[in-house]
Amino acid sequence: MVEIMNMKKISLGIFVVLLAFVSSCRDFIEPNVPYSEFDTALYLRTIRSAESNSLTFNFFDLQSSRFNVTLEAVDAEEGTTVESIEVRVRHRRLIPGVGLEFTPAPSGGQRQEVTVATISGSDFTQSPDNRFKRVVADIPASAMIQALGLTADEIEGGDVFEVRLYATDRFGRVFGPDNRSSDVAGGVFYDSPFLYNIDVICPLAAGYGLGEYQLEQTGGPSDPFFGNPTRFVEEVVTLTEGSTSIARTFTVNYLGGFTTRPFSIIFSCGVVLKPEEAAGAGCGGPGILWESDNDNLATYNLDDDSVIQVFFVDDTESSCGITDPIEFTLTKL
Template sequence: MKNINKIFGKGALLVLLISGCTDFVDPVIPYKDFDTGAYLRTIERTSDSFNFFDLPSSNFALILESVDGNDGLNLRSVEIRVRHRRLIPDVGLEYLPEIGDEDRLVLTLSENDFSPNSESRFTRATFSIPAADAITAVGLSEEDIEQGDVFEFRLVLTDNKGRVFSNHNRSSDVAGGNFYASPFFYNVTVVCPSNLDGTFNFTTTNISAGTGGNAGACGGTVSGKVVLEQTSAAQYSLSDASFGVFGCAWNDDPPAGSLRLTDACGLLQFTGTDKYGDPYTITIVSNDGASLTFNWVNAYGDGGTTTLTADDEDFVFPDNLRTN
């Protein structure tokens, strides 16, 4: 099992919690600067991309849950701030506001925007920010926006003690853990219409595994099927983002988590993290239309070279796909 030491530790903790005869025990909130605090659990990413061809109808929308030791009632406000970035070939990232400046406030939620729900004991809020508001907040116009641009949204929570929680002081567990799902930070990409959903045959070679894994158990090659399911305008969930590696090298289930494959007007990248909190990167090796070959690796050291071919014989991989 992948990362067995972490899993054993979590399992032991679970046993202790169960044996405590408590109906519900919320884990200690692991902030760097506070013993206990608050966080915003991402319940649903209703919309997390802007359509380049329909910016007036595009929006960034989330359902958030306020979690603290008082059932979410300690929350006083949540600022939603934004800045814009663009990757310029052979130059690097350009930020608006400039990287040395603060991001811009685009929306503030108050405690009154959060209300009880029937699924948990905490309070929840739903918000939607039109693309036009984000564009105006960073000092741009719709005509300035290009395909592949990214709007970085950052959440800043203030509680009734005046304490502030954001991506600047949250721990890695809070950001990427499957339970917490609270990054306080969201990349919203300007995308073009995409059609990569479907069932694909995969063959993975050049297999590597992180510490504790056994790449040799894969026998050099692993094959199977993976389903790409469109979750937003240009984002796809993957039934197995390890393309067989978790199964053969770790005897583990697929990565799952919030991991998504994004097609930003042909620019492929992984966003989110797997169930262990690890991000992934991808680099295209070749694309002849019938098959797509790429290298991939995660932060733990698992990786490989994977070739995809579609079950649908009429499917053609777009010729504008790229990873840099």
């Protein structure tokens, strides 16, 4: 009898514990949060795999150049809430020793743009890959130039056309580059910047600046930390095509190999640019960064890639107090 009573007590105890566990699980699964009051938004995913995409203008053939990008509308209703997309443009030019010049010019400290096209929500069609809707934004370079009040003769290699998209949904909300998050803009899944910087490029000949080169640091001080004669190891590097057809990437060993990092350059219509990249080391703050000085750029020969020079600044933000100009010489092997 005692054993039966003990078993009943144990069974009752187990039942209470299980009941508490189930209750706690239910509270976790269905918390008392007003999800019905949450709002949803809209973004325009860039379909990078689209064959028609064109995100550069050819300086030598502006008449045939065009901005073309495939967009996928993503919202709570499978991309059907889009009413319209306004496409605005601004022209940007870097003038060495002066700074950036914009057309149209800023007014009252505010960015100014001109509308070059409007895409209707009815232009979207069903995506072949999923349940969302897609549209192709296709605008000739000539239309942008004309909308800005410029002529083709006024465009220079290295200029940039800033193309911004503003999507309005049927609720009257507007989504664009000024109210999207960084994750939405640059995330691999979202890839919805609402802003496309269209470079005016001078296309390179097939094979230009590709393959093995001997890297030498021909300008700049020595390694301040480990006593090496140069800050960058002099060695054979392999140049490959970077993020665009005029970009090249290779690997460098910094401070005697303390860090090994990718190093990118851009051939921009006569000058070699070094976009900002991290050295993978630092003494606080943003760490050591590398970037070209727009007042001191190396030039290149479109017809000869046997020797390439790169001028840039090491530790641009003075993370370690070693800010100095550096010169590379790349000799093709």
